[in-house]
Amino acid sequence: MKGTVGELGEFGLIDKLTSRLTTTPAVRLGPGDDAAVVTAPDGRVVASTDLLIEGRHFRRDWSTAYDVGRKSAAQNLADIAAMGAVPTALLLGLVVPGELPVAWPTELMDGIRDECQVAGAAVVGGDVVRGDSITVAITALGDLRGHDPVTRSGARPGDLVAYTGWLGWSAAGLAVLSRGFRSPRAFVEAHRRPEPPYHAGPAAAGLGATAMTDVSDGLVADLGHIARASDVRIDLRSGLVDIPSQMHDIGQAVGIDPLQWVLTGGEDHAIVATFPPETKLPARWRVIGEVRGHSARAQVTVDGSPWTGTGGWDHFNTGEKEGRTP
Amino acid sequence: MKGTVGELGEFGLIDKLTSRLTTTPAVRLGPGDDAAVVTAPDGRVVASTDLLIEGRHFRRDWSTAYDVGRKSAAQNLADIAAMGAVPTALLLGLVVPGELPVAWPTELMDGIRDECQVAGAAVVGGDVVRGDSITVAITALGDLRGHDPVTRSGARPGDLVAYTGWLGWSAAGLAVLSRGFRSPRAFVEAHRRPEPPYHAGPAAAGLGATAMTDVSDGLVADLGHIARASDVRIDLRSGLVDIPSQMHDIGQAVGIDPLQWVLTGGEDHAIVATFPPETKLPARWRVIGEVRGHSARAQVTVDGSPWTGTGGWDHFNTGEKEGRTP
Structure with a gap:
C-alpha cells in the first residue's frame, strides 16, 4: 500500500x-x-x-x-x-x-x-x-436490552466490591517498554492491546450490580468516582487483589511495588462493580473490598487507610507521574 | 474567568x-x-x-x-x-x-x-x-420518529430538486473576511454562525423526499453525492437560484461571480432534497432543478452543461482553492 x-x-x-x-x-x-x-x-x-x-x-x-x-x-x-x-x-x-x-x-x-x-x-x-x-x-x-443503566452513584454501605478482567497489566507492560525492553510479552501485549471483558458489563447489570465503571484511570481513581457519586467510602483489601508472580518479578526488576500498578494503572479496562452483599458472583469476578459509610477523610481506602501512592490520570498534569505514556 | x-x-x-x-x-x-x-x-x-x-x-x-x-x-x-x-x-x-x-x-x-x-x-x-x-x-x-431515513440514493429521474436555508452566504462572508473587511455583517455572520433549517429535514421526510443531504461541501459537490449514490444526473437551472442583490455587490467588489459561491460554497448547511414531481412544497423550499437519467458525462449539470468552476472541498488538497479557510 x-x-x-x-x-x-x-x-x-x-x-x-x-x-x-x-x-x-x-x-x-x-x-x-x-x-x-x-x-x-x-x-x-x-x-x-x-x-x-x-x-x-x-x-x-x-x-x-x-x-x-x-x-x-x-x-x-x-x-x-x-x-x-x-x-x-x-x-x-x-x-x-x-x-x-x-x-x-x-x-x-x-x-x-x-x-x-x-x-x-x-x-x-x-x-x-x-x-x-x-x-x-x-x-x-x-x-441496554431492557436493563436500567448501572451508573456510578448506586453503591450502598455493605455492598461487595468486585472486578473482572485485568488490573495493572498495561501499567506493568508500559514500565517494561519505557525501560527499553520488549518482554515479558504478555504484559507488553496487555499494554498494546487491552482485553476488556465486554460481556461482563451486561451480565453484572443482570446480577443486580448497584454501581459500575471500567478501570481506565486506575482502580483507586475510578473507585473514587463511584465513592464520590454514591457518597460512600470504598475499602479495598490488598490481600484480595490478584498479583501474578510474573508481575512481582517485573516489579523487582524495575524497583516498583506491583500493587501500585494494580491500584493505579489504568488502560486495562477491567470492569469493577458493587453488588448487594448476598450476590453470588460468577467465578471470573474477584471480590476485593467492601463499601462503607461516607467518610470525609477518604473516598477510597486500602486496608483501612488512605492510599498514599500516585493517583489517577489527569491529562493536563502528567509530566511527573509514573507509569503513563509521557 | x-x-x-x-x-x-x-x-x-x-x-x-x-x-x-x-x-x-x-x-x-x-x-x-x-x-x-x-x-x-x-x-x-x-x-x-x-x-x-x-x-x-x-x-x-x-x-x-x-x-x-x-x-x-x-x-x-x-x-x-x-x-x-x-x-x-x-x-x-x-x-x-x-x-x-x-x-x-x-x-x-x-x-x-x-x-x-x-x-x-x-x-x-x-x-x-x-x-x-x-x-x-x-x-x-x-x-427518526417513525420515518424511514432519507438517504442520498433514492433520487429518481423526473424528481424535483429543491433546497431550503441559505446558499453561498458563508462563502461570500469568507471572501469579505479574507480581504480584511468585516462587513456586510449579514454575510460575515453567516460565515461565523450558519443557521441550518433543522425543522426542514424531518418535514421533508414527511413530504416524501426521495433523497436528501445538507450542503456542507458546496451545492454541486453535495448534489454530486446524491447523483452518484442514486445513479442519476442532476440538472440545476442557474436562473432559479436565489442570489440576493447584496451578494451581487460583494461579487462585483471582489471580482467573483456570486453564482460560484451559491454553487460551490459549503458550510451554510442548507438542506437540499429531491421530491416526486407532483410534491407540493412549502413556501420556504425553492425548486432549482430536476433529476435526469444517468449520464456518464456528468453527475451534476448547470443549465445542461457540466459545471466548470471550482468544485467541492477536499481537506487534503485545498491550498489553491478559492473561498475556504486556508
Whole structure:
C-alpha cells in the first residue's frame, strides 16, 4: 500500500477505510451518507466519546497502528459495557498528517473493526481531516436490552466490591517498554492491546450490580468516582487483589511495588462493580473490598487507610507521574 | 474567568464545562458517568461524527469561541436533520493546548449548548485532553420518529430538486473576511454562525423526499453525492437560484461571480432534497432543478452543461482553492 494520505485525498482515504469494514444486523445504514442509522431496540441509546492523541495516549514506535486501533476502540466500547449495555456501533473521527503513509490509518481501521467484532459492534461512520498530529476521536453506542443503566452513584454501605478482567497489566507492560525492553510479552501485549471483558458489563447489570465503571484511570481513581457519586467510602483489601508472580518479578526488576500498578494503572479496562452483599458472583469476578459509610477523610481506602501512592490520570498534569505514556 | 486549561486540569475543566449545560426530557443520563443514556423512541438511532481543527475549519482571529461552538454543533446537527431525523443529543471531544485560556473552551461550550437548544438537542457527554492544536470532535444523535431515513440514493429521474436555508452566504462572508473587511455583517455572520433549517429535514421526510443531504461541501459537490449514490444526473437551472442583490455587490467588489459561491460554497448547511414531481412544497423550499437519467458525462449539470468552476472541498488538497479557510 503506497503513498501518503495527502496524495490519496480525503475522499480516497475514506473510501479505502470504509471498504475494509464489516457490518452487523443492528446497522441499518452504514458509512457513506450524512449519518448512520443503528437499531436501538431498548428505546434508549448509550453513548460515550473518547479522544486519543499521539505522544500522549500512544506512541507509533511502541504500538502498531493496528494495536492503536484495537486499544482506541476497546477504551470506548468498555465504557458502554460498564453501563451494563451491549455495544452496537462506533463512529471514528480521525485527524492525520498529510505525509502519513496510507498504511497507518488503514491498519488503524482494521484494528478498530476487529475490536468492534470482539464486542459485537460495527463501525458505522466517521470523518477524516488533515492536521498536524494524529488524533483518534471515537464515539461508541450501545443498547441496554431492557436493563436500567448501572451508573456510578448506586453503591450502598455493605455492598461487595468486585472486578473482572485485568488490573495493572498495561501499567506493568508500559514500565517494561519505557525501560527499553520488549518482554515479558504478555504484559507488553496487555499494554498494546487491552482485553476488556465486554460481556461482563451486561451480565453484572443482570446480577443486580448497584454501581459500575471500567478501570481506565486506575482502580483507586475510578473507585473514587463511584465513592464520590454514591457518597460512600470504598475499602479495598490488598490481600484480595490478584498479583501474578510474573508481575512481582517485573516489579523487582524495575524497583516498583506491583500493587501500585494494580491500584493505579489504568488502560486495562477491567470492569469493577458493587453488588448487594448476598450476590453470588460468577467465578471470573474477584471480590476485593467492601463499601462503607461516607467518610470525609477518604473516598477510597486500602486496608483501612488512605492510599498514599500516585493517583489517577489527569491529562493536563502528567509530566511527573509514573507509569503513563509521557 | 482567569487561568489556563493547564492550570485548571482536565477534571476541573470538565466540571466547568458540564456545569454550563442544559438538558431535555430525552436525556436520561447526562455527563459524568462512563456513558450517557438518551431516549431513542423510534427504536433506531441516527448518528454522525465531524471534526473541526483550528486553522483549517476555523480561525480564532476571525471567529469567537462561541461562534466556533455554534458552527461546530450546527454542522453535525444538520447532518442528523438531513436524514429526516430530529436531533436529540451531542457528544463533544475537545483537544486543547495547556496554555489556552479557560474562557475559550467555556465559550465554545456555551455556543455548542445554545446551538443544541435551537435544534432541540442537548450535550450529554464528552472528553477533554491536552494537545498541540485545538480540535473539536462532535457526534450528534437523532430520532427518526417513525420515518424511514432519507438517504442520498433514492433520487429518481423526473424528481424535483429543491433546497431550503441559505446558499453561498458563508462563502461570500469568507471572501469579505479574507480581504480584511468585516462587513456586510449579514454575510460575515453567516460565515461565523450558519443557521441550518433543522425543522426542514424531518418535514421533508414527511413530504416524501426521495433523497436528501445538507450542503456542507458546496451545492454541486453535495448534489454530486446524491447523483452518484442514486445513479442519476442532476440538472440545476442557474436562473432559479436565489442570489440576493447584496451578494451581487460583494461579487462585483471582489471580482467573483456570486453564482460560484451559491454553487460551490459549503458550510451554510442548507438542506437540499429531491421530491416526486407532483410534491407540493412549502413556501420556504425553492425548486432549482430536476433529476435526469444517468449520464456518464456528468453527475451534476448547470443549465445542461457540466459545471466548470471550482468544485467541492477536499481537506487534503485545498491550498489553491478559492473561498475556504486556508
